[in-house]
Amino acid sequence: MNIYTSPTRASSTARPYLPALATESRSTDNSSIDDNCEAVPCLSMEVCKVYPKGPLLVLPERIYLFSEPTVGEILPFDVVINVAEETQDLQTQVPSIEYYHYRWEHDSDIGTDLALLTSIMRTAAAERKKILIHCQCGLSRSATLVIAYIMKFHHLSLRRAYDLLKSRADKISPAMGLVFQLMEWEAALKATPSAQASDYRKLP
Numbered sequence: 642m643n644i645y646t647s648p649t650r651a652s653s654t655a656r657p658y659l660p661a662l663a664t665e666s667r668s669t670d671n672s673s674i675d676d677n678c679e680a681v682p683c684l685s686m687e688v689c690k691v692y693p694k695g696p697l698l699v700l701p702e703r704i705y706l707f708s709e710p711t712v713g714e715i716l717p718f719d720v721v722i723n724v725a726e727e728t729q730d731l732q733t734q735v736p737s738i739e740y741y742h743y744r745w746e747h748d749s750d751i752g753t754d755l756a757l758l759t760s761i762m763r764t765a766a767a768e769r770k771k772i773l774i775h776c777q778c779g780l781s782r783s784a785t786l787v788i789a790y791i792m793k794f795h796h797l798s799l800r801r802a803y804d805l806l807k808s809r810a811d812k813i814s815p816a817m818g819l820v821f822q823l824m825e826w827e828a829a830l831k832a833t834p835s836a837q838a839s840d841y842r843k844l845p
């Protein structure tokens with residue numbers, strides 16, 4: 642079990658079960674991706690060295706996952722989505738970048754934001770923009786958003802989307818409360834399959 646348990650959520654609720662089985666095969670394009678995600682434990686909120694080589698390309702449409710970046714680290718990006726309450730808002734320092742800061746905590750209600758942010762990502766990807774998704778450690782909140790994107794625009798179940806991202810960024814561990822919301826997201830996507838048909842894009 643590699644799902645990060647938020648300290649703000651009691652363990653009274655049933656645990657969603659997403660065993661970390663990397664069932665997706667890696668494409669040639671992404672063969673070097675895992676090399677960037679070294680086995681460096683995220684020891685504290687202050688020291689999140691999960692991506693020691695910088696932002697990690699996790700999806701072929703130029704979508705990268707990362708922990709809290711410096712100004713210099715976001716400069717190469719066209720779009721930055723920061724989904725951590727506690728991270729620094731860099732918007733004023735990078736006026737040329739399309740910058741979004743959604744102040745998620747580990748137990749935030751993110752359902753509405755998922756719809757909006759995945760659409761923003763999709764639009765940016767269609768415009769061939771380079772997109773950075775980050776939170777503080779790049780393990781839970783930002784990973785949740787990327788999983789939601791994969792589910793919606795690559796038509797994968799939560800389990801398969803999680804396994805896919807895990808195969809490319811093996812330290813991800815969405816907080817349990819966020820996994821529950823991804824389960825709701827999955828149900829909502831299933832209820833409106835026709836709305837996604839034109840957005841379908843096959844993963845290489």
Ligand SMILES: N[C@@H](Cc1ccc(OP(=O)(O)O)cc1)C(=O)O
Pocket residue numbers: 645683684685686725776777778779780781782783
């Ligand atoms: N608190 C954890 C590290 C951690 C911090 C934040 C975190 O969330 P996110 O990836 O959403 O910034 C996940 C994990 C530890 O002590 O190892």
